[in-house]
Structures are given as structure tokens and as C-alpha cells.
Amino acid sequence: MSRVKANIEVLPRSVQVLLAFGLVALVIFPFSATDFYIQSVTRMMILAIFAMSLDLLQGVTGLVSLGHAAFFGLAGYALAYLMPQNVAASLWLTLPLAVLAAALAALVIGFFVVRTHGIYFIMVTMAFAQMVFYLFFDNKALGSSDGLYINFKPSVVLWGWPMMDLDNKTTFYYFVLGALVLVYAFLRRLLWSPFGRALGGIRINEQRMRALGYTTFGYKLSAFTLAGALAGLAGFLWAAQTGYINPELMGFHMSAHAVMMVILGGMGNFAGAIVGAFSFEYVLEVFKDLPTLGSIDLGKHWQLWIGLFIVLVVIVAPRGLLGLTQSWRGRRKAGDE
């Protein structure tokens, strides 16, 4: 088979095996780790969901959003408002409402932004996200710059039976892992549906899609709304885990963080977003823990190292970490011939 450049949606066997191993590792991880590490990995999994939601726009539909964190943060705020001061609200109420809030915001913002293309789309999504950011940042009633506390984890009660206790760090970990697997399975399936194929077509050549009879506006708006809803799911989990939400979580840095995770892992197949989220967070921790050399505290300047790291990745792996496995395979094949 002579493939010029492998289709980004198709996962090579090596990546599938890697994902299976990763899943097994995630399932057994809590048995051998302390609460601290369980919490860090939980956070990575939440960010992986966030990165996948962005990948639906960035890698699949070709819409690079620099305002995706707005929906992440909004769902967190929704949880904060829905959670009373003195008693835990139900997950069955808070989760759907928080996701719905993010989806609605994405629908409204998407209605305006998906009309634009390329660099303008980037700018306009950023502008809308900044508006949302300052709406919360400057408003006392919305928590202003201090943010809001969430005193309880949502309770999960099914017909009077307490199903699970999200206060338990290990239980919460598995809850998030379940969400991660479900979102991944859902998005992979969506990729091969008529909707997913159409989004791929729009990424490659929107004009041709219109000439074929596709109302691309509706497709892009639906993708934007769905991506916003899934970002909301991630934001909800984040707020539930930390018990705290502040405007930083919907700010520009958070949006850029997601873009970098997706680019690092490889775009357009959701597996890359997961790999990117985990490796980016891991590298971040490594840089923050760098020792002090002489009079220079290397760890303090982690942002500098991250910048250099990104430059290096772009040079060595322009198609992301998953792209690396493919170019290695390609090179090996070329060597065989």
C-alpha cells in the first residue's frame, strides 16, 4: 500500500496498542500511588477531555479557537452557583445543567464566530473569551477576580442508594477515567459518522463542501456547540475536583494551554489530544521541579523551558508526538524497499 501521507483520522496499530496499554496503566495506577499523584493524574485526565473537545474544532474541523477555555470556565461557575453553601447538590442535576450552560454559551458565541475564517476566527474567539473573562473578573456578584468556592463534591445518589462518594480521591479518579473513556469512544465514533466526515471535508476544503450542497455553517456551529459542551464537562470535573473556580480558568492562558496540548500530541484523531495532555502536563511538572544550579533557580523559570520545548517539538515533530510514530514507520518502510 502506498500512502502518500497517512490520513490523520486513522490510528496505526502501534498507537492503538499504546492507548490500550495506557488505559490499563490508568486503571491500575491508583493501587500503587498516593493521593497526591492520584490527584495529579485526575487533573491530567480532565485536561485530556478538555484537549479532545478542542481537537474536535482544531484538528477535525480546522477551526483553531483561542477562546475555548471560556466554556471550560463557564461550566465550573455553573457548578459553583448550583452548589448550595451547606449541602451537596446532586450530580444528576449539576452535571447536565453545567454542560448545558457551556453548550448554550457556545451556541450563542458560535453563531457569530463560525462565519469567520482562518486568522479572523482565532481573533474573534479570543475576543469573545476575553469578554466572558472580564464579565466574571470585574463583577462582584460573579465572584470577581477571587473566584468562588465550591464547598461540596456533587452527590451521586440513585433511588436513595449512594452510588459513589466523589469525596474519595480514588472514586473521583475512576469517575473521571470513565468520563475520559466515554468521551473518547463517543468522539471516535462521531469521526466516522456522516457528521464527522462532513467536518473533515470542511477542514480540507470548505468551498468544495458548499458546492456539494453542504450547509457548512450549520455543521460548524454544531461542532462548536458540541465542543463547548465537552469543554464544559471538563470544566465541571475540574471545579468539582479543586472545589474552587476563578476567572483564570477561562482566560487566554488556559485556552492557549489547550491549543498547545493538541498540537503537542497531534491533531485530528483525539488520541493525539490525550497523549498531548498527559505529556504536556508531565513535562510542565518536570520543568517546575528543576533544581537550583548555583545562583539560578531553573525551576522558577519553567515558562522559558516550556517555550523552548514547544519550539523543539515543532521542529522535530511537526505533526505532534503521534505523527512521530508515523514518520518512523514511514522511514522504516522506505528503508525496507
Added chain:
Amino acid sequence: MNEVLLCAQHLTKRFGGLAAVSDVSIDLWCDHIHAVIGPNGAGKSTLTNLLSGELALTCGQISLCGRDVTGRSPEQISRQGLGRSYQKTNIFLPFTVSDNITVAALSREPQQPWNPLRWLRAASRCRAANQRCARALELSGLQDRRNQQAAALSHGEQRQLEIAMTLATEPKVLLLDEPLAGMGAAEAQRMVELLAQLKTDHAMLLVEHDMDAVFALADHLTVMVNGEVIASDTPANIRVNQAVQSAYLGEETT
């Protein structure tokens, strides 16, 4: 006389001071190939883009299958029954051949991007789309290449794929912008046969530079120069038309 499927009247397109197409009227009949010829820059591709809705008209009127589609968007015009191919191959290069055609075939399914049920069903399970896809594959003769990536096809095969995608939308009116451009002799011959075969149930506008193909296929010829129609007649009459000869061969100076 056959049914008129596309009727365009007094189409004009100005880019600033330049009239790329001025006052062009054209009718496309079912079971008829209407060829448009003319030197480079005559406005043939602009005309195609006006008919498909990809360029906005400065003035003029277009009706398609009995409905006024003036000022409609390309997707609306496409869904009204118009399919087009492009002068520059315009396919989804990273997709496989069958994916390309499937995306085209799926465009005739209900357009419900907001419907979650359509997010979860596999595209390969849409029976009607599969049938359209299989038919287009067969007509274009690309069956053997169906799992090949479009980028890996030869130029001629990419042109065939372009036509196959157009056919998968089951259009009544076909606008083909230089389908033979850059093809080898054998490939061109195949394409001419395909077009002759397609003629029976389509109204076709053929923009083409290959005069052998044009005179072999066309039932009616329109000659454009500098955005204007200088002649519109049967191929036999066009052959002996003075204005056409001077446009193509230059004025005789005595």
C-alpha cells in the same frame, strides 16, 4: 425540444471596472451538451462560477429546474440539482477515493448536523449514499482505486474522481470546467466516452479547450471573447463563422 433545465439570462459580472462576463444568456437542455469555448480570459470559468453560485452576480437571472435561484448560495443551488467540477482539481486529497465520493454522496442525505443520532451512526451504514457512491465509482471507472488515497492518484484519475464526486450528488445539470485539462490521450478518450454516456440524462455545460473533444461531443456551441458571447450556434455553423475565426486565428490584414 427537450426540457430546459437551466436558463440563465443577461448574466453580468463586473470586478471593479472590468466586465469579466457581460450580458451572457445561456440555456441548458436535458440530453444536450452545450460547450463554451473561447480564448484564455474570455470569462468561461467566471460564467461557471456565476451559474454555480460561487460568485455573486452583478446582474442577471438564473433559473434551475424551473425555480429561480438568482442570488442563492452554492449549497442551495447544488441541492436544487446542479453539480460542477473545477478547472483546477478540487478534491479532498487526504481522503481515500471512496471517502471522497462518500462525502459527496452523503450531501444528499438529510442535512441535520444538530441531530445527535447522525453523530453516532457510521457513515458506511447509509445505504442510499452507498448506492450513489457505488454507481459513481462504476461510472468513473475508479473501482480498483477505491481504497487509494486521493493524493496518490495520477492527474487523470484525480480528474475522474472529481467527476465521480459530482455524479455522486445525482445532479440534473452538470457544469464541467475543462474536464480534459492535462489529460493524456488515452485518459481523454475515456473521459469523452464517459461524457457522451452521461449526456443521456443530464443537461451539460462543457467548458473545454480540446477542440476535437468539443466538436465530437457538443450539440450546441457558445463562443466567448472578452466576457461577451460572439456566437452561439450549432457546431457546423460555428466552424464557418467569420467572427469566431477572426477571434481564434486573428484578423486578416490586406
